[in-house]
Amino acid sequence: MADKPSEIVQGTLDMLILKTLALEPMHGYGITERLEQMSKGTFRVNAGSLFVALQRLQRGGMVKSEWKATENSRRAKYYILTQQGRRMLDSETREWGRQVAAIARILEA
């Protein structure tokens, strides 16, 4: 790990969770693991923010959940991306891309 893990940029956690779930359904711990892996250890999510975000996404209809056995045959709640969630991910990704490009242009100017 090169740097100390940092908090996720505000307002992006929902989008990042949806992205991890776009690959396959996953349980809470799996989501944090994957976020850490994919960010190469830059982002670390604490349990509180993660589950608040998951609850919000579920109530918003972006994900649904079901209890399943893990590969270690432990019971865990798996979160599955819904159609609505996929659409939201697409639009948020596009919007994020636009913003990052804009910010980059400003910083490079």
Next chain:
Amino acid sequence: MALLRNLVDGLRSLLRTERVSKELDEELDGFIEMAVEEKMKQGISRRDALRAVRLERGSLEVAKEAVWSARWECVVDTVWQDFRFALRMLRKSPGFAAAAILTLALGIGINTAIFSLLNALIKPLNVPEPDRLVRVFSGRFGTSYEMSYPNYVDLRGSAQSFSELAVYSFPQPMSLGGVTHSGAATSERVWGIVASGNYFETLGISAVLGRTFAPDEDRTPDSRPLVVISHRLWRERFNEDPHVIGLTVKLNGYPFEVIGVAPDRMLRGGLLLSNDLWVPMMMEGEAMPGQSFKLTNRNETFLNVIGRMRPDVSLAQVRAEAKTLADRMERDHPKENHQFGLSVLTEREGRTPFLPGLEQFGWILMAIVALVLFIACANVAGLVLVRALGRRRELGIRMSLGAGRWRLVRQLVTEGIILSTCGGLLGLGIAALAIRTILKFAPPLPLEISLDASLDHRVLMFTLGASLATGILFSTLPAFRSTKPDVTRMLKAGDAVVGESRTRMMGRDALVVGQIAVSLLLLIVGGLFIRSLGKAQRIDLGFDPTNRLLASADTFLAPYSDEQSRTFDARLLEEVRSLPGVIDVSSTAFVPLSGGYLGDGQVYIEGEFPVPDYERPKVFYDRVGASFFRTMGTPLLAGRDLTERDVNGSAQVTVVNQTFADTFWPAQNPVGKRLKLNSSDSPWIEVVGLVPTGKYLSLGEAPQRHLFLAGHSSGLVIHTAGDPHQYMQAIRAAVQRLDPNLAVASVETMNEHLGFAFYSPRMSAFLLGLFSVLGLSLAMLGLYGLLAFVVRQRTHEVGIRIALGAGSHDVLSVVMRQGVLLVALGMTLGLSAAYAASQVVAGFLYGISGRDLLTFGEACLLLAFVALLAMYMPARRATQIDPMVALRYE
């Protein structure tokens, strides 16, 4: 969709808290376990792994709390917690809760009662689209008169703004006969309305049984004898028989066919005279025998006009059209419609001629009871303040354990709202009782008044609003005050207050000052109305009401010829005169103070300077029988009483009152002068007597010119030797003996009759007196309670003073000095408020001004006395404090 899922999810977690929380626990536990396992793979011990995970991922408990408080149902849950806790706290002090609830229930109850009466006056009629209904009056310069039938026909013919325009008469007495199942002929007096054929259509009301009139059934005079009966008549007289439709009934002896039954409680809203039946306008000649000329005479104004505006027309447009039409109607009939005008009022504005005054009085009452509620609120606020001091330790502990100030305030306000809601519920019961009591004292009128004071949705909303508002009002200030973040002092001080803060005392003092001010205001207003009633009862009526009896038989409704009814009246007079105990008997066409008059006419004085008719003064007149003034106990100032010869003779004579004489023959003896009534072609009438000016239309009227014409009239006035009640039966029997088919209209004592005229001063004195006494008692209870509490708080200090040698006089003055100051301040404020308020109520008073010094003085003395008493009792107790006990008090 998302909202719905959110809602369902939230409800699920509320209703199955345990299951949802277990699920969350399991998920979080799983999360931690997986993280720990991952760490342990790197060869760390389980304990170290656990610690590391907690460090990296945050504590499990915090996560759980975060998830929980992100849900909306969390708010519901805390409110529910507050609610349960508040209930528990109130259960712990039942005395406090009961006192607060009862005080509030009384305040909210009378507010609800008065509001529902006011609401009944001003709420819209229960017909479709009541806001499109307007009333049209003929009259100009702010005066409003009923309309004549010919003018109505012209108006309906040319007005474009109305989809319907209808007229109807006031309820008129009619005799309904010939419908008993047993076959016996009876007749009873009912009240009927004569209405145009489109009356029901205009209102948008259809019959519950049968049908209402069709417009074409009201075209030709005397052609369609149809009648729609009221639901009440159908119930009481016809036993709700569905076969009543098509039945023939006799109205004033004429056969009428029943075609429909009007809905129950038809036309609720406002103060309405309820009637028993409706007949088409064109049947006026049968419904009111001998009155059919009213249909063709443009001067006979006897109709109420109600119209339904077309949906695309505004009130301003209707008024504009009415102005144009009025000018045209004046041009077409310059003689009858001289200075003609049409005023268009909304249905509510034009309901009854006396509604504006009643409504204003309703608002005054509303303000008065709101003040009583304010006193009740202040009382409860005082209780809450006292109680909050006792709860300082509890609140202090909760604050030091981390409870936020907001949370505590919310908790205390929740308690307040619970109290006031309970008070409101109990208040509804009190209101229902109060309304029933007030309505029981209905003004004595021959026909029923329908005032729909039911607790409808508006009243319930009012009560709910009043309850919430009072709850928040009396609990918010004490709540903020007692949760000042000053934990250490709160914990240390405990019950005994050491160095109480200045602001806290100011809150209490403000309560005392406010209560004193408001109760003085209430006392003065109540006192004004009570004194006004006293004055009203001493008003010179122009006659002596004691031991006088009134009786009338509706001969005009019977199929009698003029000659027959004269004979009947004369025989009845003789029958009554021969009854033992009857001192005098005479007759009058219209008893004074009936709320109406027989007639008014233009006067032509012999030898006067001629003026055009429309500038001629109008005078009220009555037709009375022989020895009328002796029978009524009216003294004659000049001339003589009327005799049989005056009544039956060919020459017309009259007695005038002082105001009449002063107007037309100032400083002259009117006896022997001559005048004409209504037209210069009518015969001369000679003045034979002069009587003092009495009251004729209402108690509050300015002196009126009045004529008493000698003539045939059928209302009997009887001067009896003793209690007039004991003669009633004999008089009824006499009427029955003369004609068993005749419906006796009424037999009542003069004092009962005057109940109508005295109704408003009596009722207002009763209500305002009651409310001011109620307000005063509440305020004094509050004052006593607060002072008793202050004395208890100062026990320690007083003990020291006594130990140092202070006498009981010193102690008294120390304790009372502050109180006296507050009372004086409150009274000053109350006096200024009363001075302002007296202008508003002055119009409702008889014989005194709104600034009656005596009333102001008496109210001040009474309040000062009672307030001093309320303070003296606790202060007296302070002087008896045993210093040893007091010093050990801590």
